[in-house]
């Protein structure tokens with residue numbers, strides 16, 4: 001990126017329940033970050049975070065906007081959904097906790113690892129949820145930041 005365009009931004013809409021398009025936004029984000037020339041570990045972490053966040057919108061929310069901003073030092077992803085919200089955020093962040101339906105589990109989802117994985121791969125992670133309104137994830141991945149173990 002040149003100094004004149006030191007920050008890149010793009011928004012991706014995601015529709016709840018749209019399993020046919022599951023992972024499309026995350027895939028585009030991954031390709032985009034590769035094209036920009038980001039290092040492989042950062043691309044990998046951002047792709048995991050984007051995929052898990054996108055799948056949660058598809059499985060649990062009605063719709064969302066994923067906002068990707070790439071600046072010289074970091075990748076910033078905000079996922080703001082309109083949906084049922086999460087009544088107990090701490091519980092939702094617990095490994096293995098899932099409210100996935102039998103159908104979702106048949107598709108291979110519902111291990112209860114999405115949010116813990118997002119948190120593990122983020123350098124900064126914030127989750128804000130309101131029952132009856134929706135959930136907002138705010139994630140920063142620093143380029144060449146520490147690679148989580």
Ligand SMILES: Nc1ncnc2c1ncn2[C@@H]1O[C@H](COP(=O)(O)OP(=O)(O)OP(=O)(O)O)[C@@H](O)[C@H]1O
Pocket residue numbers: 052056057059060061081083084085086092093097098099100108109110111112113114115116135
């Ligand atoms: N955007 C969201 N809106 C409403 N509830 C959510 C949202 N994201 C997560 N949850 C709730 O938090 C739980 C845990 O989410 P997490 O992503 O960790 O696991 P999962 O989606 O159930 O399974 P996995 O991600 O491993 O396929 C979900 O089962 C769901 O109850």
Ligand SMILES: [Mg+2]
Pocket residue numbers: 052055056113114115
């Ligand atoms: Mg999930």
